[in-house]
Amino acid sequence: MNRSLLAVLALGSMLGGCGSTHLYPNDVPPNSLRLVQVVDVANGAALARDKVFLAELERTGIPRSDIRDGTIIIGRVYCCGGTAEHPTRQYAFVPASLAIDPLDIVEVRAGIPPSSGNRATANRVTRIVQKHDAPTKQCGWVPPDPGLWMRVLYCEWMMEQGWIEQTGWNHTWLKPND
Numbered sequence: 001m002n003r004s005l006l007a008v009l010a011l012g013s014m015l016g017g018c019g020s021t022h023l024y025p026n027d028v029p030p031n032s033l034r035l036v037q038v039v040d041v042a043n044g045a046a047l048a049r050d051k052v053f054l055a056e057l058e059r060t061g062i063p064r065s066d067i068r069d070g071t072i073i074i075g076r077v078y079c080c081g082g083t084a085e086h087p088t089r090q091y092a093f094v095p096a097s098l099a100i101d102p103l104d105i106v107e108v109r110a111g112i113p114p115s116s117g118n119r120a121t122a123n124r125v126t127r128i129v130q131k132h133d134a135p136t137k138q139c140g141w142v143p144p145d146p147g148l149w150m151r152v153l154y155c156e157w158m159m160e161q162g163w164i165e166q167t168g169w170n171h172t173w174l175k176p177n178d
Contacts, residue, residue, distance in 0.1 A: 027170035036075025082149030103132035
């Protein structure tokens with residue numbers, strides 16, 4: 001695991017008491033789908049050493065026995081640079097059946113934040129939409145100008161499959177829960 005992920009996990013632990021570990025959506029409806037580009041993949045041993053983050057995972061129903069290399073990814077919601085990129089990054093749990101690499105584009109089911117009477121669920125990766133080294137690309141950052149901040153992921157098939165564009169301050173493409 002690189003140093004930036006360790007620093008982000010440590011920051012998430014420190015903020016854990018404030019209710020902000022990025023394991024839950026911050027700007028999309030619970031259980032909706034959104035895309036993120038993977039910026040880092042967690043090392044299982046490092047996760048196991050972070051007791052606060054590990055406890056947060058367990059509160060969402062992810063047992064310690066499921067913690068392994070690749071259990072958690074950090075995904076970029078907005079590209080690239082600027083003041084919004086880092087604070088809007090999302091963590092997501094990765095099922096053992098998926099092998100995810102940095103720069104892959106993945107679909108994440110938004111979790112449910114903790115609240116009175118409700119058990120929290122973590123954001124979860126549902127599938128890999130596009131591998132970082134795919135020979136043909138159906139997804140990319142829009143608008144395509146790399147000099148712009150706050151670009152969002154868009155795939156050619158989204159509208160056809162019922163995804164909608166959420167406009168405004170939290171601009172993104174999402175698929176509401178069916």
